Amino acid sequence: MTGRLLVDGAPAAQVSALDRGLAYGDGLFESIRFVGATAPLWPRHMQRLLDGCARLRIPAPDPAQLWREALEVSRGMAASVLRITITRGLGERGYGLPASPRPTRVVAAFVPPSVAGEVYAQGVRMRVCNIRLAEQPLLAGIKHLNRLEQVLARAEWSDPAVAEGVLLDSHGRVISATMANLFALVEGTWLTPALDRCGVAGVARAEVLAACPQMRVGELTLAELRGADEVFLSSSVRGIVPVRSLDDCDYAPGAMSRHMQQHWRELGFSMEQGG
Incomplete structure (x- = not known):
């Protein structure tokens, strides 16, 4: 590069x-x-x-x-x-x-990564990663230089049809994707995982939380994520990306994904070439 x-x-x-x-x-x-x-x-x-x-x-x-x-x-x-x-x-x-x-x-x-328009329209496929994030509250949230956990997580698959992986902590709680934060609609409530023990608190995540006061920060289990009605990812580089599947669980882009994509456009970002 x-x-x-x-x-x-x-x-x-x-x-x-x-x-x-x-x-x-x-x-x-x-x-x-x-x-x-x-x-x-x-x-x-x-x-x-x-x-x-x-x-x-x-x-x-x-x-x-x-x-x-x-x-x-x-x-x-x-x-x-x-x-x-x-x-x-x-x-x-x-x-x-x-x-x-x-x-x-x-x-x-x-040069920004090229992202096909259909990714924003239809969403991405994800898998659950085997590696677990270590908990260290002093480093949680910040973007420090040690990204080995993410590097090893991304090395777990080579299928080009799978764009992202879900990372869990040592207790099995959902934390994030390998390169993005995650939001899920669970039984009528929007959740994004708490990041006080591990994970990166993305600036795009902060923007979503500021724009949508109904979002709740808290614990998200893998079972809840699998049963969610809508899931999307947030990234300062790629913007708002819906999730279409997680392993054998299927989702559809919904109203909140579209609302936040429009918010990204209003901020001045394109949603065709990297958000």
Whole structure:
């Protein structure tokens, strides 16, 4: 995958082999959908990034500087996905925190993933993953650099007809998809899983919750998900994607999926090429 990159503000495509982001996954990232020179969810991304830096005790970047660099790498692109990566920077060997950390800042722009219009119209097929997410409340919700659980979950299948996998925690509770958050209509109530023990609290999820006060955050069991009347995924990159099946359970895109897709269009996103 090629893209335009800035490392600490300068054009580059490498970071030091001694960077703690490489050595320990000691950092955070954001994947931000741009439409031209606008990013409708930018404030939510910045809030999550700053919250994550505070939790990991990494000196926070300047959002204004990130914005300038984001515009620089995405200049001339009709649509792009910005990846902002912040690591704790260089450090001595060992887990101890550097006394005066100097974070590494990587800002990169990529062409958005191509998503067929029929995906938004008809939905995607999903499967339940075997791997279980480990629980660590200190890291729950933030988008830290260690995504090995998601990498191994996605390695469980190669069927191109299956687009996503459902991730459970060690107690069998539904948490999310591998690359998106999940919403389900269960016995007349809209639910999205609580993410206080594990999982990533997506900015698209936050937008859905703000736009739909009737959504409830709580525990969602696999049995409830299988018996749901409607299911959709939210992603800051792909937008709102209905779910058409989970293993042998079938669903149909419903009124809420369509309502939120329209909300995404009103934010300024396309629902034909990546949401």
